[in-house]
Amino acid sequence: MSFFKKLKEKFSGDETKQETQSDKYKEGLSKTRSSFSGKINDLVARYRKVDEDFFEDLEEILISADVGVATVMDLIDELKMEVKRRNIKDSKEVKEVISEKLVDIYYGEEAEDVEQLNLNQNGLSVILFVGVNGVGKTTTIGKMAHQLKEEGKKVVMAAGDTFRAGAIEQLDVWGERVGVEVIKHNAGSDPAAVIFDGIQAARSRGADVLLCDTAGRLQNKVNLMNELSKVKKVISREIPEAPHEVLLVLDATTGQNAMSQAKTFSEATDVSGIVLTKLDGTAKGGIVLAIRNEMSIPVKYVGLGEKVTDLQAFDAHAFVYGLFADMMEEDTP
Amino acid sequence: MAFEGLADRLQGTIQRIKGKGKVTEQDVKEMTREVRLALLEADVNFKVVKDFVKRIRERAIGQEVMESLTPGQQVIKVVRDELTELMGGEQSKIAVADRPPTVIMMVGLQGAGKTTTTGKLANLLRKKYNRNPMLVAADVYRPAAINQLETLGKQLNMPVFSLGTEANPVDIANQAIEKAKEDHQDYVIIDTAGRLHVDNDLMDELQQIKANVQPDEIFLVVDAMTGQDAVNVAESFNEQLEVSGVVLTKLDGDTRGGAALSIKAVTDKPIKFAGMGEKLDELEAFHPERMASRILGMGDVLSLIEKAQDTVDENKAKELEEKMRSATFTFDDFLEQMGQVRNMGPLEDIIGMLPGANKMKGLKNVQFDEKQLSHVEAIIQSMTKQERQDPSIMNASRKKRIAKGSGRNVSEVNRLLKQFEEMKKMMKQMSNMPKGKKGKGMKFPFM
Numbered sequence: 031m032s033f034f035k036k037l038k039e040k041f042s043g044d045e046t047k048q049e050t051q052s053d054k055y056k057e058g059l060s061k062t063r064s065s066f067s068g069k070i071n072d073l074v075a076r077y078r079k080v081d082e083d084f085f086e087d088l089e090e091i092l093i094s095a096d097v098g099v100a101t102v103m104d105l106i107d108e109l110k111m112e113v114k115r116r117n118i119k120d121s122k123e124v125k126e127v128i129s130e131k132l133v134d135i136y137y138g139e140e141a142e143d144v145e146q147l148n149l150n151q152n153g154l155s156v157i158l159f160v161g162v163n164g165v166g167k168t169t170t171i172g173k174m175a176h177q178l179k180e181e182g183k184k185v186v187m188a189a190g191d192t193f194r195a196g197a198i199e200q201l202d203v204w205g206e207r208v209g210v211e212v213i214k215h216n217a218g219s220d221p222a223a224v225i226f227d228g229i230q231a232a233r234s235r236g237a238d239v240l241l242c243d244t245a246g247r248l249q250n251k252v253n254l255m256n257e258l259s260k261v262k263k264v265i266s267r268e269i270p271e272a273p274h275e276v277l278l279v280l281d282a283t284t285g286q287n288a289m290s291q292a293k294t295f296s297e298a299t300d301v302s303g304i305v306l307t308k309l310d311g312t313a314k315g316g317i318v319l320a321i322r323n324e325m326s327i328p329v330k331y332v333g334l335g336e337k338v339t340d341l342q343a344f345d346a347h348a349f350v351y352g353l354f355a356d357m358m359e360e361d362t363p
Numbered sequence: 364m365a366f367e368g369l370a371d372r373l374q375g376t377i378q379r380i381k382g383k384g385k386v387t388e389q390d391v392k393e394m395t396r397e398v399r400l401a402l403l404e405a406d407v408n409f410k411v412v413k414d415f416v417k418r419i420r421e422r423a424i425g426q427e428v429m430e431s432l433t434p435g436q437q438v439i440k441v442v443r444d445e446l447t448e449l450m451g452g453e454q455s456k457i458a459v460a461d462r463p464p465t466v467i468m469m470v471g472l473q474g475a476g477k478t479t480t481t482g483k484l485a486n487l488l489r490k491k492y493n494r495n496p497m498l499v500a501a502d503v504y505r506p507a508a509i510n511q512l513e514t515l516g517k518q519l520n521m522p523v524f525s526l527g528t529e530a531n532p533v534d535i536a537n538q539a540i541e542k543a544k545e546d547h548q549d550y551v552i553i554d555t556a557g558r559l560h561v562d563n564d565l566m567d568e569l570q571q572i573k574a575n576v577q578p579d580e581i582f583l584v585v586d587a588m589t590g591q592d593a594v595n596v597a598e599s600f601n602e603q604l605e606v607s608g609v610v611l612t613k614l615d616g617d618t619r620g621g622a623a624l625s626i627k628a629v630t631d632k633p634i635k636f637a638g639m640g641e642k643l644d645e646l647e648a649f650h651p652e653r654m655a656s657r658i659l660g661m662g663d664v665l666s667l668i669e670k671a672q673d674t675v676d677e678n679k680a681k682e683l684e685e686k687m688r689s690a691t692f693t694f695d696d697f698l699e700q701m702g703q704v705r706n707m708g709p710l711e712d713i714i715g716m717l718p719g720a721n722k723m724k725g726l727k728n729v730q731f732d733e734k735q736l737s738h739v740e741a742i743i744q745s746m747t748k749q750e751r752q753d754p755s756i757m758n759a760s761r762k763k764r765i766a767k768g769s770g771r772n773v774s775e776v777n778r779l780l781k782q783f784e785e786m787k788k789m790m791k792q793m794s795n796m797p798k799g800k801k802g803k804g805m806k807f808p809f810m
Contacts, residue, residue: 090409096590099403163613163641164474164586172506193641195518196478196511203506217514248616281474285406285590287618308473311559313592336504 080113080121088128095316096285101323105131135323136346145330145344148274148302149239154232156240156265156272158225159305160258160295161279163246166307166333168197170279171241172204173341174331179208183238188228189214190221190261191245201243208338211235221245221257222264229268242273249294259298277330279305282315292321306344307333386438391423398442405619408594411449411628419445450651451627451634457488458579458607463549464497466540466576470569470604471584472596473557476612478508480584480638481554482515483646484610487636488550489521490644497548499539500525501532501572502556512554519643522548532556536572553578560599569604581606582635585622587614593622594629601630611649612638692787694751698743705736741769742779754780 085106092102112118112127149155157174159167168191175185187205189212191197198214205212213228225242232240244261247254265273278301280288295301306315309332318329329344379394395416402412422441459465467484469477485496498516500523502508509525516523524539536553543551555572558565573581583606585593600606609630611623614637623634634649686692743751745768750757757780766773 093403093409094591096406096592099400162588162616164476166474169505194479194511195482195514196507199510200505200507207506248613250615250617281586281588283472283586283590283592283596284588285593285618285622286404287406287588287616288590290617308559311472311592312561312595313590317590 080118080124084121084124085110092316095314096288097316098286098289098320101135101320105135132319133346135319145303145328145346147330147343150271150274154229154237154240154269154272155274156229156232156242156269157275157277158242158244158262158265158273158299159277159279160244160299160301161246162248162281162291163194165246165279165281165284166305167191167246167279168200168204168243170277170305170307170331170333170341171201171243172208173333173338175204175210175241176208176338177341178239178241179210184236185210185239185241186228186232186235186237187212188225188240188242190224190228190243192217192219192221192224193245197243197245222261225261226264226268229265229272249291255294255298258295262299275303275330276301277303277305278327279307280315280318282306282309283311283313284317286317288317289320289324292325292327296325296327301327303328303330305329305331305333305341309333310335310340386423388424391420391438394423394438395420402621402624405621406588406590406593406625407621408591408625408629410594411625414628415445415449446624447652449624449628451631457492457635460579463547464540464543464551465549465580466578467550467552467580467582468569468573468576468578469552469554469582469584469610470600470606471557472559472586473505475557475584475586476638477557477584478502478511478515478554479641480582480610480612480636480646481512481552482519483638483643484582484636485521485550485552486519486643487646489519494550495548496521496550496552497539497543497546498523499536499551499553501535501539501553503528503530503532503535504556508554508556515643522546532568533571533575536576540576551576560596560603566603573604580608582608582610583626583632584610584612585626587611587620587622587637588616588618589622591625593625597626597630597632601632606630606632608633608635610634610636610638610646615639615645692790694743694746694754694783697783698740698751701736701740738769738771738775739779742766742771742776745769754783 088109089102089106092105093099097105108131109124109127112131113124116123116127118124118127147157159171161167171187175187178185187201187210189198189201191201192215195217198217202212202214204210211231213224213231215224215227221244228240228242231237242261242265244258245254247258249255262273262276276299278292278295280291284291292301292304304318304321304327306318306329309315321327322329329346332342332344334340334342398419399412399416402415403409407415419442422445423438457465457467469481469484471477481498485498488494488496498512498521500509500512502512509528513523513525524535524542526535526538532555539553540551542548553572553576555569556565558569560566581604583597583600585597589596597609609626609632611620611634614620626632627634634651636646637649639645639647686696742765745765750761750765762773762776762780766776769776
């Protein structure tokens with residue numbers, strides 16, 4: 031069965047909930063999609079033959095989606111081999127191979143439920159948010175608190191960003207907005223101490239989930255990364271199996287530096303998942319492909335807009351569907 | 364350090380081509396391929412890369428290189444020239460309105476660093492240009508954005524104008540300017556909310572503010588880590604608002620910062636300032652030609668000298684030199700010198716500015732532990748005056764006392780003493796050299 035048909039089935043056959051979710055993706059990714067697969071369609075239309083020029087152009091399309099030079103090179107090499115093996119001459123046939131390969135990178139060998147949030151079903155779950163400055167950590171926490179609360183969970187937030195001006199107040203506003211308690215200290219205090227208090231408070235309130243904010247930091251600042259390791263250590267000391275998730279928040283507009291972020295933050299805090307924010311712009315966030323490929327860190331959530339409900343659990347099928355929707359519609363008569 | 368990877372990448376190819384007496388077309392092809400990859404890995408937009416590589420190829424196989432006596436060197440010069448050209452001339456000047464206040468609008472995507480940059484820019488205006496800026500909190504959307512600007516205003520002791528989150532940003536801007544006129548503030552910096560360049564409603568709002576306040580400058584604030592999308596963002600903001608300059612933020616990270624090149628190339632707007640750290644005085648004028656040198660690993664000696672001039676007392680430096688020559692250099696001098704170096708900023712930044720430093724074994728990617736320096740300081744500070752002047756009196760019990768006093772162990776004290784002796788020996792050798800031949804003997808291995 032062709033790749034597109036499989037995807038199509040996945041979306042048309044299932045219940046309505048999935049429909050609406052894929053609509054959201056479609057909406058949020060509409061710009062991404064039209065530019066990305068539009069370009070591939072252009073490419074396919076322009077070239078009758080599959081030759082060096084074709085691959086060079088394809089390379090540029092992928093690079094312009096921030097997929098990353100190394101990954102693109104690998105992908106192109108594999109494609110060339112595949113084309114040779116299957117003796118493909120027509121550029122239309124290549125289109126399918128391209129998407130198959132991209133999906134390969136997304137799914138890899140792993141099970142498809144890697145996107146699920148790992149939560150402690152009976153007892154407190156601690157989620158630590160890390161990332162560079164300005165990626166949207168605090169906003170993501172606010173949105174996630176809302177969602178978890180909607181699911182009937184008792185949530186507490188800890189204002190661990192004691193450095194940036196106004197960060198504590200920002201989380202406070204979110205706390206009021208979604209009706210969740212915020213544990214905070216004064217600006218400039220020790221973030222590890224705030225998180226420690228957060229854990230104590232969450233315990234005594236019988237909370238299900240504790241969301242820990244941290245200050246944004248550039249990954250090459252050794253001292254600040256050490257501070258983050260300390261925060262994680264404090265959490266693990268209080269609850270041995272915690273933090274249950276360490277989520278690296280990545281800005282979709284970030285280029286190749288996202289790989290460096292993933293690597294360094296993983297070294298410091300053992301990142302378990304990615305939240306890809308600001309995907310509602312024209313940026314494609316293609317670097318998550320490379321990150322998934324090289325470090326097998328899955329994307330767990332995506333930010334598709336500014337509304338509280340615009341944080342969506344990541345669904346690789348839906349993501350790919352969004353990217354290739356144009357091609358799929360064209361594919362079925 | 365920013366751009367490090369790009370410098371590394373280019374250096375390998377440059378080394379290969381540098382010594383060549385004859386540069387073939389094949390050599391040029393090989394080099395341009397490396398340059399292309401290096402720039403793409405650095406997030407330079409692929410279209411910009413294409414043009415850039417084409418220009419280099421044309422010039423490199425052109426006459427100026429082929430007929431030159433040192434074609435290898437000439438090729439490097441071409442790359443460097445083109446890179447500098449691509450980044451544009453230096454333009455860190457800020458407009459001054461004929462009739463005050465001068466109005467500056469800060470625009471950009473969410474999380475680029477507009478609010479922080481607003482604070483930094485105000486600080487720079489006051490420190491460097493003796494101006495009295497007023498900050499305007501026009502970001503009514505992000506929770507606590509106003510609060511953030513007010514906190515910065517408090518830290519800087521500067522007025523912040525706000526009307527809360529219920530007001531219309533256009534009204535806020537208008538009233539702010541009236542207020543600035545009343546209070547005789549000569550600069551008004553408007554911090555607007557972050558927005559996507561494709562969000563028509565919010566872009567309209569910016570256009571309205573622009574039409575109302577007629578700003579003298581519109582700065583587009585861009586995260587230096589931005590990828591290929593930088594071009595779309597910059598083009599779109601520029602088309603809709605006609606920005607006057609760009610501020611690059613988070614350049615102190617390890618990004619290669621190719622966005623800088625792309626933005627300049629597509630908008631032709633100058634990059635005026637660069638954010639180099641989290642503190643409020645860490646906004647610097649952007650120097651394109653220095654940055655080009657840095658990318659090519661040629662060092663940034665100019666910045667280093669300027670930094671030294673800013674922080675080092677010249678008389679003291681002379682005194683120190685005299686002491687070095689006469690080998691009467693003591694631990695007190697050592698401590699003072701260390702303090703001066705530390706005043707210049709993080710050590711890795713300073714090392715990064717040295718020519719060839721990133722080629723030196725051991726220095727590459729070294730993270731200098733500032734703590735180590737504090738330990739050395741503590742050890743010296745635990746010495747008596749006599750010990751600092753004359754370390755030869757040191758014995759086991761003195762060392763033990765020093766170790767205890769500084770919270771380090773005796774072996775660390777020993778190591779420092781040994782290093783100090785070696786340093787003194789080296790100084791003696793240097794000052795014994797005949798003056799005329801000085802240059803030869805003192806040449807650093809990497810120069």
